[in-house]
Amino acid sequence: MEHLPDHREPRTRSRLRLLAPAAASAIAVVAVVAAATTASAGTTLGASAAEKGRYFGAAVAAYKLSDSQYVGILDREFNAITPENEMKWDATEPTQGQFRYTGGDQIVSHAQAHNMRVRGHTLLWHSQEPGWAQNLSSSALRSAMMNHVTQVATHYKGKIYAWDVVNEAFADGGTGARRDSNLQRTGNDWIEVAFRTARAADPGAKLCYNDYNTDGVNAKSTGVYNMVRDFKARGVPIDCVGFQSHLGTGMPSDYQANLQRFADLGVDVQITELDIEQGSNQATLYGNVTKACLAVSRCTGITVWGIRDSDSWRTGQNPLLFDNSGNKKPAYTAVLNALNAGGTTTPPTTTAPPTTPPPSSPPPSTPPPAGSGCTATLSVQSWTGGFVTNVHVTAGSAPVNGWTVRIALPAGTVVTGTWSAQAGGTSGTVDFRNVDYNAHIAAGGSTDFGFQGNGVGPSGTPTCTVG
Numbered sequence: 001m002e003h004l005p006d007h008r009e010p011r012t013r014s015r016l017r018l019l020a021p022a023a024a025s026a027i028a029v030v031a032v033v034a035a036a037t038t039a040s041a042g043t044t045l046g047a048s049a050a051e052k053g054r055y056f057g058a059a060v061a062a063y064k065l066s067d068s069q070y071v072g073i074l075d076r077e078f079n080a081i082t083p084e085n086e087m088k089w090d091a092t093e094p095t096q097g098q099f100r101y102t103g104g105d106q107i108v109s110h111a112q113a114h115n116m117r118v119r120g121h122t123l124l125w126h127s128q129e130p131g132w133a134q135n136l137s138s139s140a141l142r143s144a145m146m147n148h149v150t151q152v153a154t155h156y157k158g159k160i161y162a163w164d165v166v167n168e169a170f171a172d173g174g175t176g177a178r179r180d181s182n183l184q185r186t187g188n189d190w191i192e193v194a195f196r197t198a199r200a201a202d203p204g205a206k207l208c209y210n211d212y213n214t215d216g217v218n219a220k221s222t223g224v225y226n227m228v229r230d231f232k233a234r235g236v237p238i239d240c241v242g243f244q245s246h247l248g249t250g251m252p253s254d255y256q257a258n259l260q261r262f263a264d265l266g267v268d269v270q271i272t273e274l275d276i277e278q279g280s281n282q283a284t285l286y287g288n289v290t291k292a293c294l295a296v297s298r299c300t301g302i303t304v305w306g307i308r309d310s311d312s313w314r315t316g317q318n319p320l321l322f323d324n325s326g327n328k329k330p331a332y333t334a335v336l337n338a339l340n341a342g343g344t345t346t347p348p349t350t351t352a353p354p355t356t357p358p359p360s361s362p363p364p365s366t367p368p369p370a371g372s373g374c375t376a377t378l379s380v381q382s383w384t385g386g387f388v389t390n391v392h393v394t395a396g397s398a399p400v401n402g403w404t405v406r407i408a409l410p411a412g413t414v415v416t417g418t419w420s421a422q423a424g425g426t427s428g429t430v431d432f433r434n435v436d437y438n439a440h441i442a443a444g445g446s447t448d449f450g451f452q453g454n455g456v457g458p459s460g461t462p463t464c465t466v467g
């Protein structure tokens with residue numbers, strides 16, 4: 001179901017329906033489980049979650065920040081915010097190359113003034129794309145996507161706790177495959193390139209993949225699981241997985257086990273858009289979701305998708321913790337009691353350093369000339385104001401041990417991020433030196449590095465020297 005800008009379109013029931021469980025091979029990895037903390041009863045969701053080393057957040061609409069009842073509950077109860085629509089592509093880049101941060105900035109300011117974390121949502125999503133992007137494809141779209149990631153993540157650099165770098169890229173149904181979309185049609189590597197690009201722009205933000213109908217062990221969540229496992233194995237920078245958890249009147253019995261199998265891959269897990277259709281068991285389900293998160297040491301927080309029922313995108317389902325008048329519902333009490341109960345795990349406090357992304361550039365179309373020494377070729381994706389460059393370095397007839405590629409940048413161009421090489425500068429003529437793992441290139445072999453920047457990308461053939 002597509003969500004159009006500025007429209008509230010609740011998902012159909014079928015989208016909320018849970019998929020049949022599929023066999024999944026959980027990898028046994030030692031979980032870091034800290035000692036149980038003593039229950040000391042907090043009186044708000046945020047304070048109680050904080051006592052457990054976690055956050056409790058809400059999706060917020062900027063235009064409601066003038067509603068005193070809404071803001072009163074927000075500031076009293078929550079210590080994290082996700083912008084409901086304000087950081088989506090249609091909102092932040094309504095015209096190509098023209099960025100609008102008004103709503104997102106308002107939310108970030110509010111969060112900073114009240115000591116709340118911000119979950120950035122979302123850099124790339126097939127839904128709520130601006131019209132101009134919907135009309136692009138192939139390399140023009142790929143460049144626009146990565147420029148969008150770079151620009152938005154750079155604008156919010158240092159202010160975002162976790163970014164949903166990519167949202168909802170997997171298909172529903174029994175295949176565990178990617179969803180078809182114009183983003184996907186730019187090439188299957190779009191997700192990893194987006195994560196690398198986001199890391200280069202804001203190395204301090206946790207980078208998450210976020211999806212729905214992945215709340216239990218099923219074919220779709222296993223598809224995501226396999227991608228995360230592959231990313232971790234290849235050093236693609238991913239730190240967390242978000243489980244939207246738009247639930248009906250039930251929840252998967254393996255909800256906690258599913259969170260745990262992802263956590264065991266070495267990523268944080270977060271419940272990112274929780275809302276549960278009102279029925280006789282709404283409070284129980286809310287309590288059980290909360291308990292599941294607390295039982296998984298790397299489940300770092302829960303976000304509900306709105307504050308009062310009247311704020312929900314699921315009109316008529318009353319899926320939230322406060323009623324239309326702002327009163328606490330039984331579901332609220334169930335969550336608070338679960339947060340205040342003892343016997344839970346504490347998330348580790350250390351953050352893993354960002355990994356150095358391996359190269360992802362395509363091979364050059366023309367083979368380099370033979371001979372000793374090394375050669376380098378550029379492939380540049382440009383757009384108005386920015387570019388991404390991949391550099392293919394090839395050894396001649398002798399092995400290479402250490403190399404430097406010298407690239408002359410046009411006047412005014414500034415390098416903002418480099419991967420798989422060490423840049424000796426950011427403008428003018430820049431020497432890019434190998435890093436440890438790619439210093440050695442076998443005779444006739446090759447390696448890749450890349451960089452991105454503002455301004456006009458380089459052209460021509462760079463020089464490559466060995467040693």
Ligand code: XIL
Pocket residue numbers: 003004006007008009084085167244273313
């Ligand atoms: C929803 C918003 O709540 C609505 O206001 C908007 O009209 C459509 O999008 N998955 C997501 C969220 O990742 O961004 C969606 O938010 C709900 C489904």
